[in-house]
Amino acid sequence: MSGQRLGTIIGLELTQRTRSVAWYVLLGVFALLLMIVTGLSFLAWGSVPEPGGAISSTIVYITLLLIVLVSPTLSGNAINGDRDAATLAPVQVTLATTAEILLGKVLAAWITGLAFVAVALPFLVVATLAGGGSPSTITVSLLVLVFEVGIIAAIGVALSGILSRPLFSVATTYLVVMALVVGTVIAFALVGFTVRSEVTTHYRSLDYGDYTGDSYPCAPGETPSDMNPCDDDVELSCGEWTTSTYEVPRFDHVWWLLAANPFVILADATPTEFGPEGYPRDLFGQIKYGVRAAQQAPELETRYDDCAPYQQGDQPSPREVVDQSTPSWFVGMTLQLLLAAGLLWWAWARTRTPAGRLPSGTRIA
Structure with a gap:
């Protein structure tokens, strides 16, 4: 040469x-x-x-x-x-x-x-x-x-x-x-929607019965307030558990198909700037977060209970998703x-x- x-x-x-x-x-x-x-x-x-x-x-x-x-x-x-x-x-x-x-x-x-x-x-x-x-x-x-x-x-x-x-x-x-x-x-x-998994959902609702009040009954563990004027004089009963199933695409199995995309490479290789709440400030970070979030496997069994006090689940921020992904x-x-x-x-x-x-x-x- x-x-x-x-x-x-x-x-x-x-x-x-x-x-x-x-x-x-x-x-x-x-x-x-x-x-x-x-x-x-x-x-x-x-x-x-x-x-x-x-x-x-x-x-x-x-x-x-x-x-x-x-x-x-x-x-x-x-x-x-x-x-x-x-x-x-x-x-x-x-x-x-x-x-x-x-x-x-x-x-x-x-x-x-x-x-x-x-x-x-x-x-x-x-x-x-x-x-x-x-x-x-x-x-x-x-x-x-x-x-x-x-x-x-x-x-x-x-x-x-x-x-x-x-x-x-x-x-x-x-x-x-x-x-x-x-x-x-x-x-x-296409491949992500083709590869699917079954999700099982368990759900129990409140039984309002024949309640005819002007307000609405308080849920278990809920107390009335100025912001939440519910009726605590009514005792609600819980309904029966029901189970349903549906299918979700498994993008976590096929995310690697995006690896050779020039725009994904550009976003994934570039350092991400995050705001105070952990959200990306530029297009690089937003695309990187979207691709890295696709690596996360969906929950295949979920449970929703209206009779239990509502608890806010801890959702990972985009910064945490990026840090914990590949x-x-x-x-x-x-x-x-x-x-x-x-x-x-x-x-x-x-x-x-x-x-x-x-x-x-x-x-x-």
Whole structure:
């Protein structure tokens, strides 16, 4: 692996990508969208204390969403597009190896995607300074964002080497990325509702009999007051215990399906800012809490007794749920790395020279 040859390939790719005016127009439109999102975020979150975390997390998520929508177009025809333009073969006959060509194109596509992250940086700085966001949270979220940009770039370049038609490889890149973003959520919901368990509920109610008073009888252990004007002159009897059953989905068995989702990885890996009552202050924490709460198994046997004094159960706060659950961001990153590495190996096998066999209609030079 030669650094000089790798740098030359990256330079050629970046020159080819950035010499078009459309590229700068795209960055300008992206900056305009982030400006609108930042303004709306200040208006939406301005009433909450220290809104910087909520604003910055919104900007990071919008940046990731736009990168997901744009990056497949920038990387999905990196190899087969050069083959159709008859510019790949002249590079292959040089001293550059197939691995250097692939890696150079991946790094160039990665750098191109990072331009969008660079455009988002000023808006994140504004959110941090004006809204009181945490620099550590923003730093970690940016590192995860950089990683996701690289994964999408690697998938696009790999598929452009595997598939012979640029349009088909771009479409397939979109499908693979959407499978990670949307497909994981659909699989989580469908499989979670398919895997069900039976819940048994025991219930005993109060027997009001023929009570016709103007108020209502006091329940056992309940005393009348100004706020609760119940009638304590009536002695209520307890009804019979009844038992009913119903089924609940077991999302705690399938929560791992969300591990490879880029938006879940971003939320799960980023440190969460909690308020005084233990509730998250930003989108990262809210999504993390939703995923971690899915790990909690439901109660399969419940009991409700109207004849017993009501006691408020201790419900764990979102902070306690997050602290007591299992992080999955490193598993998701590992799965994405394995996916990208496997596709790149396949692309290397399809692109290496001399080629033993090429698809019908493939242009060489």
